[in-house]
Amino acid sequence: MSVLAVTFDAFTNVEFWIGVGVLAGAYAIFALGLQLNVGYTGIVNFGQAGFMAIGAYAMGILVVDHGVSFWLALPLATLIAMAAGVLIGLPALRLRSDYFAIVTIAFAEMIRYTAQNARELTGGNQGLLGFDDDWVEFSIEVQDSLASVGLGDQFLLPLLLAVWTTLLVLTVLLRRVTNSPWGRVLRAIREDEDAARALGKNVFAYKLQSLAIAAGVGAISGYFLVLNLAFINPQQFEPLVTFLGYAVLVLGGLASYVGVIIGAVILWTLLEATRFIDLPLSAEKVASLRFIIVGLILILLMAFRPQGILGKKEEMVLGD
Amino acid sequence: MTDTSPTTADPTARAAGDRLLDVRDVVKRFGGINAVDGATLDVVRGSITALIGPNGAGKTTLFNVLTGFYRPESGAVVYDGKSIFRRQPHVIARRGMVRTFQITKALGAMPVIDNMMLAAPHQPGEHLATLLFRPLASRQREKEVRARALELLDVFGLTAKADDYAGTLSGGQRKLLELARALMVEPRFVLLDEPMAGINPTLGARLLDHMARLREEDGVTFLFIEHDMEVVMGHSDRVIVMAQGRVIADGAPDVVRNDPRVIDAYLGDPDRRGAAS
Numbered sequence: 001m002s003v004l005a006v007t008f009d010a011f012t013n014v015e016f017w018i019g020v021g022v023l024a025g026a027y028a029i030f031a032l033g034l035q036l037n038v039g040y041t042g043i044v045n046f047g048q049a050g051f052m053a054i055g056a057y058a059m060g061i062l063v064v065d066h067g068v069s070f071w072l073a074l075p076l077a078t079l080i081a082m083a084a085g086v087l088i089g090l091p092a093l094r095l096r097s098d099y100f101a102i103v104t105i106a107f108a109e110m111i112r113y114t115a116q117n118a119r120e121l122t123g124g125n126q127g128l129l130g131f132d133d134d135w136v137e138f139s140i141e142v143q144d145s146l147a148s149v150g151l152g153d154q155f156l157l158p159l160l161l162a163v164w165t166t167l168l169v170l171t172v173l174l175r176r177v178t179n180s181p182w183g184r185v186l187r188a189i190r191e192d193e194d195a196a197r198a199l200g201k202n203v204f205a206y207k208l209q210s211l212a213i214a215a216g217v218g219a220i221s222g223y224f225l226v227l228n229l230a231f232i233n234p235q236q237f238e239p240l241v242t243f244l245g246y247a248v249l250v251l252g253g254l255a256s257y258v259g260v261i262i263g264a265v266i267l268w269t270l271l272e273a274t275r276f277i278d279l280p281l282s283a284e285k286v287a288s289l290r291f292i293i294v295g296l297i298l299i300l301l302m303a304f305r306p307q308g309i310l311g312k313k314e315e316m317v318l319g320d
Numbered sequence: 321m322t323d324t325s326p327t328t329a330d331p332t333a334r335a336a337g338d339r340l341l342d343v344r345d346v347v348k349r350f351g352g353i354n355a356v357d358g359a360t361l362d363v364v365r366g367s368i369t370a371l372i373g374p375n376g377a378g379k380t381t382l383f384n385v386l387t388g389f390y391r392p393e394s395g396a397v398v399y400d401g402k403s404i405f406r407r408q409p410h411v412i413a414r415r416g417m418v419r420t421f422q423i424t425k426a427l428g429a430m431p432v433i434d435n436m437m438l439a440a441p442h443q444p445g446e447h448l449a450t451l452l453f454r455p456l457a458s459r460q461r462e463k464e465v466r467a468r469a470l471e472l473l474d475v476f477g478l479t480a481k482a483d484d485y486a487g488t489l490s491g492g493q494r495k496l497l498e499l500a501r502a503l504m505v506e507p508r509f510v511l512l513d514e515p516m517a518g519i520n521p522t523l524g525a526r527l528l529d530h531m532a533r534l535r536e537e538d539g540v541t542f543l544f545i546e547h548d549m550e551v552v553m554g555h556s557d558r559v560i561v562m563a564q565g566r567v568i569a570d571g572a573p574d575v576v577r578n579d580p581r582v583i584d585a586y587l588g589d590p591d592r593r594g595a596a597s
């Protein structure tokens with residue numbers, strides 16, 4: 001008579017937690033960018049998966065087709081994603097915020113469809129392979145030295161460490177730039193663009209900077225997601241990714257970077273743990289059930305803690 | 321009513337060099353309606369000038385045109401000898417011409433002190449490059465700015481509210497905050513859109529005192545839209561009257577008060593008034 005039996009074996013399994021950790025870390029980085037846009041600047045960027053795709057494909061293509069070293073391709077691809085942020089921002093940031101949201105989602109879909117169909121360049125649905133040789137080599141070295149100090153023999157452990165180190169460095173950096181006069185201008189734009197303009201602030205330039213930085217951060221999160229799977233495929237950049245990023249944002253609370261990290265860990269623990277629900281149902285139904293459970297938890301959160309885990313209620317109520 | 325030449329109070333006092341703001345034939349159209357329909361006026365350096373007129377006269381629209389928030393169809397706007405016609409609002413504000421809004425724009429989810437500090441000019445920390453590579457310059461300026469902000473909050477009786485969210489302030493306190501914030505920009509010319517509306521007489525008097533003092537001490541020029549005639553007549557050196565998008569009278573408060581065209585604009589044509597009844 002098991003109605004909802006969860007086998008708790010998973011929770012004591014190191015591999016399970018490493019897997020969750022990589023995904024949670026990568027999505028936390030993804031959502032850091034969203035937080036800068038949505039939580040601090042008030043620009044509703046629904047195209048984050050598109051910037052992630054541009055970063056990942058740029059890195060992959062540079063390495064595979066042009067023989068650029070993986071380590072050099074990372075900063076180059078990040079710059080390319082940031083340039084894409086500026087390019088899409090130049091026309092789109094002049095629009096009202098709801099139109100901007102629609103344009104960004106269309107942009108992200110254009111990128112994905114292009115990736116799907118430009119087979120010469122991206123490998124289409126077959127995906128792009130072989131960009132991660134340098135990483136694998138490095139990863140095995142790290143794994144060996146970790147094993148030599150008795151830290152297990154986990155294949156994904158070096159990636160986990162890389163994700164979380166990057167996440168922490170980015171969090172510290174972003175906190176520093178947003179808790180500054182620069183960040184104060186962003187918050188003013190979030191509150192009232194016209195007031196910021198009337199006080200001599202070049203609102204458009206700040207929004208453009210915010211979007212470009214978020215695009216770069218989104219690209220970085222993409223590197224970890226594609227390294228995790230060892231290939232790049234258009235399906236990794238569906239709008240769902242952006243929506244999960246927003247779920248992380250809402251869970252963690254607006255205008256808090258640490259909230260984003262907590263939100264990502266909770267979301268991915270839930271999504272991965274619910275895989276182990278043992279019900280007399282088909283695999284597809286269980287997969288759908290996972291999202292129903294996550295949705296239900298989000299609804300409950302909205303009802304009882306609308307500001308999210310670390311968001312400030314006052315800022316939500318007094319915002320308008 | 322085709323004669324729109326303003327009644328000039330003192331032509332000698334308005335030589336080109338004395339004019340801080342020079343507005344010529346400005347037209348702003350919304351659809352088929354000319355909200356501002358060829359407005360021509362000037363503001364004398366160091367003056368406190370009132371802009372009055374019945375509802376719908378185009379006063380706020382004119383403010384929006386002057387400060388770059390609306391793009392006018394035609395005309396010319398010269399501020400301090402340089403054209404600011406169709407310039408961006410932030411460019412105009414940086415030249416020292418700063419406005420407030422009729423419906424206050426307090427940044428609700430930010431503390432009062434942050435509202436104030438935001439407005440300060442010349443903060444190197446507002447640029448990412450200097451913020452990252454010269455953090456000390458930013459911190460040094462923050463210190464100066466905070467001191468100045470606290471000083472101004474004290475003048476406007478908002479010291480106790482410094483760390484509260486601006487969204488918790490009353491309507492009147494928001495008006496004061498908006499003026500105090502505009503002053504943080506270190507303006508030479510302040511445009512106030514109905515500064516007295518909704519604030520209690522004590523606070524209102526403090527605001528007017530402060531305007532007079534800023535004019536005396538720092539030579540700041542004021543142009544304000546106001547409906548309270550007592551304030552207009554008692555506290556301005558010059559009154560500009562608008563009706564139907566044009567300037568219909570312009571002069572010293574006493575002169576304007578008795579101008580038949582002004583009375584006409586507010587109350588309607590006396591002949592037609594008689595005929596209608």
